[in-house]
Structure formats: C-alpha cells, structure tokens
Amino acid sequence: MRPFGIATLVLSLLAAAPPVLADGDDVVIEDAWSRASIGTSRPGVAYMTLRNTGAEPVMVTGMRTDLAMMPMIHATTTDAQGVTRMSHMEEVEIAAGEAVALAPGGLHVMLMDLQRPMVEGESYTLSVIFADGTEASIQVPILGMASRGPAD
Amino acid sequence: MRRRALLRYGTLGLAAVAVTLFAGWWQVEGPGAPDIAMGDRRPLPLTNMDFTLTDHEGRPVGPETLIGRPSLVFFGFTWCPQVCPTTLADISHWLDGLGAEAGILNTVLITVDPERDTAQAMAEYVGYFHPQIRGWTGTPAQIARAAEGFRVRYEKVALDGGNYTMNHTAGVFLFDATGALVSIIDFHEPREFALPKIRRAMERSEPGTG
Numbered sequence A: 001m002r003p004f005g006i007a008t009l010v011l012s013l014l015a016a017a018p019p020v021l022a023d024g025d026d027v028v029i030e031d032a033w034s035r036a037s038i039g040t041s042r043p044g045v046a047y048m049t050l051r052n053t054g055a056e057p058v059m060v061t062g063m064r065t066d067l068a069m070m071p072m073i074h075a076t077t078t079d080a081q082g083v084t085r086m087s088h089m090e091e092v093e094i095a096a097g098e099a100v101a102l103a104p105g106g107l108h109v110m111l112m113d114l115q116r117p118m119v120e121g122e123s124y125t126l127s128v129i130f131a132d133g134t135e136a137s138i139q140v141p142i143l144g145m146a147s148r149g150p151a152d
Numbered sequence B: 001m002r003r004r005a006l007l008r009y010g011t012l013g014l015a016a017v018a019v020t021l022f023a024g025w026w027q028v029e030g031p032g033a034p035d036i037a038m039g040d041r042r043p044l045p046l047t048n049m050d051f052t053l054t055d056h057e058g059r060p061v062g063p064e065t066l067i068g069r070p071s072l073v074f075f076g077f078t079w080c081p082q083v084c085p086t087t088l089a090d091i092s093h094w095l096d097g098l099g100a101e102a103g104i105l106n107t108v109l110i111t112v113d114p115e116r117d118t119a120q121a122m123a124e125y126v127g128y129f130h131p132q133i134r135g136w137t138g139t140p141a142q143i144a145r146a147a148e149g150f151r152v153r154y155e156k157v158a159l160d161g162g163n164y165t166m167n168h169t170a171g172v173f174l175f176d177a178t179g180a181l182v183s184i185i186d187f188h189e190p191r192e193f194a195l196p197k198i199r200r201a202m203e204r205s206e207p208g209t210g
C-alpha cells in the first residue's frame, strides 16, 4: 500500500501548490537534426539541445510529430559489463539557465512507428511538450544516415 | 513545492517503466557463461573462437576470415536508430581519418538480432556507411556461438506496440593480424581515443613488431 500512499500524497501536492514552473517559451531549441531512415519499419531518431533561458526549472514531458505515432525520449546507459540499453524517460528536467543535450550516445528522441520514410534533405515538424501544457515546435532537418550531426 | 512533487512523481514513473522493461527481458548467454566474472569478460583470441556466419553478400565467414589482417569487430543490430548508426558513423569517420592505410583493416558488424537482420537487411544497411564495413548474420544459434567467443551479452527487450529492441555489448573490439585482442573502444569513451587504439592494432600487425 505504500506506493499508493505516495501517489496520493503527490496528487494532493499537485492540487494544492501554486504553479511555479516556467513556460516552454523560456526554452530555446538548438541544433536539431535527424538521421535518414530505411523505409518505415525501423524507428527513427532525433537530436537537439534544449536550453532553459528562464529563472525556473522546466520539465519536458514528451514529444509530438505527425512523422511518428510514438515519439519518446530515451536515455542510453552502459553498465559495468559494457552492455548498452535504452530506457524511456517520462520527464526530463532542465534546470534554470542550463541546457540538456539530446545527442548521439545519450538522450535521444526515438521516433517509433514512422508514418513515412525519413528522407535526407527533407525536414519535419516536431513539438516539444512541457509539463505546463505548452509546446514548442521546431523544424528538424533530416541528415544522412551516416551523419554525426549538423557540424559534420 | 510543486517542483518537488513533480520530481517525486517522475521518479515513480521511471521506476514503473523500468519494471516493464525488465519484465520483457530474456537473456541470451552461452554455456557456462554465468561462472565467469562479468568484469573479466574480454573476447577470446580469434584463433580460439569457433563459429560460422554469413556475410551480407551471402558468403560463409568465421574467425579464420579475420586472421592475417588487423580487425575491428562490433555487435549491433540494424533496427537500432541510436547506438549502431552512431558507432557505424564513427567507424566510417575513423576509416576516413586513417586514409589509405585503413584498407588492410577488416571491419565487421555482427548482428545480435538475426530474426530481423537477414543478409539482405545487413547489405542494405551497411551500404549507407563506409564501403569497407561488412555485415555478418546467421541463425540465432550461430549468433549465440559467435557472441560467446567475443564474450558479448545481448538481450531482447519488449517495446510498446509489439515491437522489441536489443540491449547489447556496444564496445568495438580491436584484434591484431594474429587474432590477439589489442584493445576495446568503449561506447562512452571520448572518441579521440579511438584512432590511436586502431593504429596500435595495425602496428602490431606489421611483420616483426607483433
């Protein structure tokens, strides 16, 4: 019953506390890019840097795009045995004045259930969803499959 | 106050997700593998391995294919949008950086996902990267046997929607021309450490220096 107790406490805190989170307006999104895909059966990936220019922390709770039915933020971790795995991040916090990089080898947006192939040279719209319900939309350029980023 | 609550909530959410992923796991391990201390699991010399696979052009290959020239071998799968393209893009970049001398280096991606990575799927995939990169696949049993020689671990993880992904050892193994392990490029180590390691494997392969 303990987990249920904590969940209840959290919900009551959410209901009672005044909102202090900053808007998505405070977040600048830089260096977004994706790799081209082979067809639509494999998942795609998107990278970017999220910079919080506000005075309050910002929480990213998800992504939305018509390119993929299930875009989700994944973390990549490697254990002591060198085994690499991805885990779904339901929330990513960006501290005030800080930046979080979604980059090859680390955090990334996994674009599951692609609706069309990701073609090098094209771009698509991706919306970053914040905890306060606001969204920030960006155009993400699609680079080559073997690209290492916009500066490559 | 609200921030604390959200963070707490976030932790609970992450825990729930982790449990879901663990429940979907099954682990593929070679015979006797659990007896070996995990930290010491370095690949055997290629000369002590025994496996047969198929390359992306349908030719039979094995550890003996790699003897005689220095080799760069890593495990992955082509359904992975993150670790594998990143590693393949890095390797392509290193091969370009080595220039003509890279021509002697065997460069092989062995799939940990033989179910989806047919020879044809491997051919299509490696075609997007440096032309020297070869893709090897096989039956699940053949892949398990190869992975055991390299002391590579891999496990299938269920994803929402009926799909799955693979957790796997992501290091890049470097062997000299005799098949001895020279070093491992870890996935998370700074990439500038890689070229000197590859050069060392290539130098150890020159006559009289090994």
Ligand SMILES: [Cu+2]
Pocket: A074, A086, A108, A109, A110, B082
């Ligand atoms: Cu992912």
